[in-house]
Amino acid sequence: MYRSFLKRYIDFFAALLLLVIFSPVIIVIACILAWVNKGKAFFRQQRPGKNEQPIYIIKFKSMTDAKDANGNLLPDNKRITRAGAFVRKYSLDELPQFINVLKGDMSLVGPRPLLYKYIPLYNAEQKRRHLVKPGITGWAQVNGRNSISWQQKFSLDVYYVDHFNFWLDVKILWLTFLKVIKKEGVNQSDERPMMPFDGNN
Numbered sequence: 001m002y003r004s005f006l007k008r009y010i011d012f013f014a015a016l017l018l019l020v021i022f023s024p025v026i027i028v029i030a031c032i033l034a035w036v037n038k039g040k041a042f043f044r045q046q047r048p049g050k051n052e053q054p055i056y057i058i059k060f061k062s063m064t065d066a067k068d069a070n071g072n073l074l075p076d077n078k079r080i081t082r083a084g085a086f087v088r089k090y091s092l093d094e095l096p097q098f099i100n101v102l103k104g105d106m107s108l109v110g111p112r113p114l115l116y117k118y119i120p121l122y123n124a125e126q127k128r129r130h131l132v133k134p135g136i137t138g139w140a141q142v143n144g145r146n147s148i149s150w151q152q153k154f155s156l157d158v159y160y161v162d163h164f165n166f167w168l169d170v171k172i173l174w175l176t177f178l179k180v181i182k183k184e185g186v187n188q189s190d191e192r193p194m195m196p197f198d199g200n201n
Helices: 003-037 080-090 097-103 116-121 124-131 150-163 165-184
Strands: 042-048 053-062 108-109 134-138
Touching: 003 080, 003 097, 003 108, 003 165, 042 116, 053 097, 080 134, 108 165, 124 134, 124 150, 134 165
Parallel strands: 108 134
Antiparallel strands: 042 053
Protein backbone atom coordinates (compact mmCIF):
# COMPACT_ATOMS: atom_id res chain seq x y z
CA MET A 1 0.00 0.00 0.00
CA TYR A 2 2.86 2.39 0.78
CA ARG A 3 4.44 1.99 -2.66
CA SER A 4 1.24 2.38 -4.64
CA PHE A 5 -0.72 4.85 -2.55
CA LEU A 6 0.58 6.28 0.74
CA LYS A 7 3.99 7.46 -0.50
CA ARG A 8 2.43 10.00 -2.87
CA TYR A 9 0.11 11.42 -0.21
CA ILE A 10 2.88 11.66 2.36
CA ASP A 11 5.09 13.37 -0.25
CA PHE A 12 2.39 15.92 -1.08
CA PHE A 13 1.49 16.96 2.44
CA ALA A 14 5.08 16.86 3.71
CA ALA A 15 6.28 19.01 0.79
CA LEU A 16 3.44 21.49 1.37
CA LEU A 17 4.31 21.74 5.07
CA LEU A 18 8.03 22.13 4.35
CA LEU A 19 7.36 24.86 1.79
CA VAL A 20 5.39 26.79 4.40
CA ILE A 21 8.08 26.29 7.06
CA PHE A 22 10.95 27.25 4.76
CA SER A 23 9.12 30.03 2.91
CA PRO A 24 10.98 32.83 4.79
CA VAL A 25 14.33 31.19 3.93
CA ILE A 26 13.29 30.66 0.30
CA ILE A 27 12.20 34.28 -0.06
CA VAL A 28 15.45 35.63 1.42
CA ILE A 29 17.64 33.36 -0.73
CA ALA A 30 15.61 34.21 -3.84
CA CYS A 31 16.08 37.94 -3.22
CA ILE A 32 19.83 37.58 -2.68
CA LEU A 33 20.34 35.40 -5.75
CA ALA A 34 18.15 37.64 -7.89
CA TRP A 35 20.43 40.53 -6.99
CA VAL A 36 23.63 38.52 -7.56
CA ASN A 37 22.42 36.97 -10.82
CA LYS A 38 20.84 40.11 -12.28
CA GLY A 39 17.25 39.11 -11.69
CA LYS A 40 17.57 35.34 -12.03
CA ALA A 41 17.02 33.51 -8.76
CA PHE A 42 15.90 30.13 -10.13
CA PHE A 43 16.63 27.87 -13.04
CA ARG A 44 14.74 24.97 -14.59
CA GLN A 45 16.47 22.05 -16.22
CA GLN A 46 15.03 19.04 -18.01
CA ARG A 47 15.88 15.74 -16.36
CA PRO A 48 14.57 12.18 -16.78
CA GLY A 49 11.86 11.27 -14.30
CA LYS A 50 10.07 7.99 -13.69
CA ASN A 51 10.33 5.71 -16.74
CA GLU A 52 12.69 8.33 -18.25
CA GLN A 53 9.82 10.74 -18.89
CA PRO A 54 10.96 14.39 -18.97
CA ILE A 55 10.51 16.59 -15.95
CA TYR A 56 11.82 20.08 -15.22
CA ILE A 57 13.53 20.35 -11.87
CA ILE A 58 13.54 23.72 -10.12
CA LYS A 59 16.64 24.86 -8.25
CA PHE A 60 18.16 28.04 -6.98
CA LYS A 61 20.55 29.53 -9.52
CA SER A 62 23.96 29.17 -7.89
CA MET A 63 26.07 30.02 -10.97
CA THR A 64 26.30 32.94 -13.36
CA ASP A 65 25.96 32.61 -17.14
CA ALA A 66 29.54 33.80 -17.77
CA LYS A 67 30.98 32.63 -21.09
CA ASP A 68 34.40 32.54 -22.72
CA ALA A 69 35.46 34.41 -25.88
CA ASN A 70 33.87 31.67 -28.01
CA GLY A 71 30.50 31.95 -26.33
CA ASN A 72 30.86 28.73 -24.31
CA LEU A 73 29.91 28.62 -20.65
CA LEU A 74 32.89 28.75 -18.33
CA PRO A 75 33.56 25.72 -16.06
CA ASP A 76 31.26 25.41 -13.06
CA ASN A 77 33.95 26.37 -10.57
CA LYS A 78 34.51 29.63 -12.48
CA ARG A 79 30.83 30.57 -12.52
CA ILE A 80 29.64 29.73 -9.01
CA THR A 81 28.95 32.81 -6.89
CA ARG A 82 29.73 33.21 -3.20
CA ALA A 83 26.02 33.16 -2.43
CA GLY A 84 25.64 30.13 -4.69
CA ALA A 85 28.47 28.31 -2.93
CA PHE A 86 26.75 28.95 0.40
CA VAL A 87 23.37 27.58 -0.66
CA ARG A 88 25.06 24.52 -2.18
CA LYS A 89 27.15 23.91 0.94
CA TYR A 90 24.01 23.62 3.03
CA SER A 91 21.90 21.99 0.25
CA LEU A 92 19.57 25.00 0.24
CA ASP A 93 19.61 25.00 -3.57
CA GLU A 94 17.32 21.96 -3.42
CA LEU A 95 14.50 23.71 -1.52
CA PRO A 96 12.55 24.78 -4.64
CA GLN A 97 12.23 21.11 -5.59
CA PHE A 98 9.48 20.80 -2.99
CA ILE A 99 7.41 22.33 -5.81
CA ASN A 100 8.36 19.37 -8.01
CA VAL A 101 7.18 17.05 -5.25
CA LEU A 102 3.85 18.88 -5.00
CA LYS A 103 3.40 18.54 -8.76
CA GLY A 104 4.11 14.81 -8.58
CA ASP A 105 7.25 14.98 -10.74
CA MET A 106 9.45 13.93 -7.85
CA SER A 107 9.33 12.30 -4.43
CA LEU A 108 11.00 13.41 -1.23
CA VAL A 109 13.07 10.21 -1.42
CA GLY A 110 14.31 8.46 -4.55
CA PRO A 111 17.30 8.32 -6.91
CA ARG A 112 18.53 11.81 -7.77
CA PRO A 113 17.45 12.97 -11.27
CA LEU A 114 20.59 13.22 -13.38
CA LEU A 115 21.17 14.42 -16.95
CA TYR A 116 19.58 12.97 -20.08
CA LYS A 117 23.01 12.66 -21.69
CA TYR A 118 23.86 9.89 -19.21
CA ILE A 119 21.02 7.56 -20.25
CA PRO A 120 22.85 6.00 -23.25
CA LEU A 121 25.79 5.30 -20.94
CA TYR A 122 23.81 3.25 -18.41
CA ASN A 123 23.82 -0.53 -18.51
CA ALA A 124 20.52 -2.39 -18.14
CA GLU A 125 20.86 -2.65 -14.35
CA GLN A 126 21.69 1.04 -13.90
CA LYS A 127 18.68 2.06 -16.00
CA ARG A 128 16.43 0.48 -13.38
CA ARG A 129 17.00 3.58 -11.24
CA HIS A 130 14.28 5.17 -13.39
CA LEU A 131 11.60 2.68 -12.34
CA VAL A 132 10.59 5.00 -9.49
CA LYS A 133 10.19 8.75 -9.20
CA PRO A 134 13.43 10.65 -8.62
CA GLY A 135 13.89 12.20 -5.21
CA ILE A 136 15.25 15.28 -3.50
CA THR A 137 17.40 12.91 -1.45
CA GLY A 138 18.13 9.23 -1.74
CA TRP A 139 19.96 6.16 -0.50
CA ALA A 140 23.10 7.15 -2.41
CA GLN A 141 23.06 10.67 -0.92
CA VAL A 142 23.17 9.35 2.65
CA ASN A 143 25.84 6.78 1.81
CA GLY A 144 28.56 9.03 0.48
CA ARG A 145 27.00 11.44 -2.02
CA ASN A 146 29.86 13.07 -3.97
CA SER A 147 32.55 11.12 -2.12
CA ILE A 148 31.69 7.79 -3.78
CA SER A 149 32.00 6.65 -7.39
CA TRP A 150 29.20 6.80 -9.95
CA GLN A 151 29.10 2.98 -10.02
CA GLN A 152 28.55 2.89 -6.27
CA LYS A 153 25.83 5.55 -6.54
CA PHE A 154 23.94 3.58 -9.17
CA SER A 155 24.19 0.36 -7.15
CA LEU A 156 22.68 2.18 -4.18
CA ASP A 157 19.95 3.68 -6.38
CA VAL A 158 18.96 0.25 -7.68
CA TYR A 159 19.01 -1.14 -4.14
CA TYR A 160 16.50 1.56 -3.20
CA VAL A 161 14.25 0.70 -6.17
CA ASP A 162 14.11 -2.93 -5.00
CA HIS A 163 13.79 -2.34 -1.27
CA PHE A 164 12.12 1.00 -0.55
CA ASN A 165 9.41 1.13 2.10
CA PHE A 166 8.11 3.60 4.67
CA TRP A 167 10.81 2.93 7.24
CA LEU A 168 13.65 3.12 4.73
CA ASP A 169 12.33 6.48 3.55
CA VAL A 170 12.14 7.73 7.15
CA LYS A 171 15.71 6.55 7.73
CA ILE A 172 16.95 8.32 4.59
CA LEU A 173 15.21 11.58 5.54
CA TRP A 174 16.69 11.47 9.04
CA LEU A 175 20.20 10.69 7.75
CA THR A 176 19.85 13.47 5.18
CA PHE A 177 19.06 15.94 7.95
CA LEU A 178 22.12 14.83 9.93
CA LYS A 179 24.43 14.99 6.92
CA VAL A 180 23.26 18.45 5.91
CA ILE A 181 23.91 19.68 9.44
CA LYS A 182 27.36 18.06 9.53
CA LYS A 183 28.09 18.79 5.82
CA GLU A 184 29.25 15.19 5.31
CA GLY A 185 29.74 13.37 2.01
CA VAL A 186 29.97 16.51 -0.16
CA ASN A 187 33.04 17.41 -2.16
CA GLN A 188 33.59 21.00 -1.09
CA SER A 189 36.67 21.65 -3.23
CA ASP A 190 36.21 24.14 -6.05
CA GLU A 191 39.22 22.61 -7.78
CA ARG A 192 38.06 18.98 -7.57
CA PRO A 193 34.34 18.82 -8.42
CA MET A 194 32.53 15.54 -9.01
CA MET A 195 33.59 14.26 -12.41
CA PRO A 196 30.85 13.76 -15.05
CA PHE A 197 29.71 10.17 -15.60
CA ASP A 198 31.36 8.66 -18.70
CA GLY A 199 30.02 5.13 -18.49
CA ASN A 200 33.02 3.78 -16.59
CA ASN A 201 33.71 5.85 -13.46
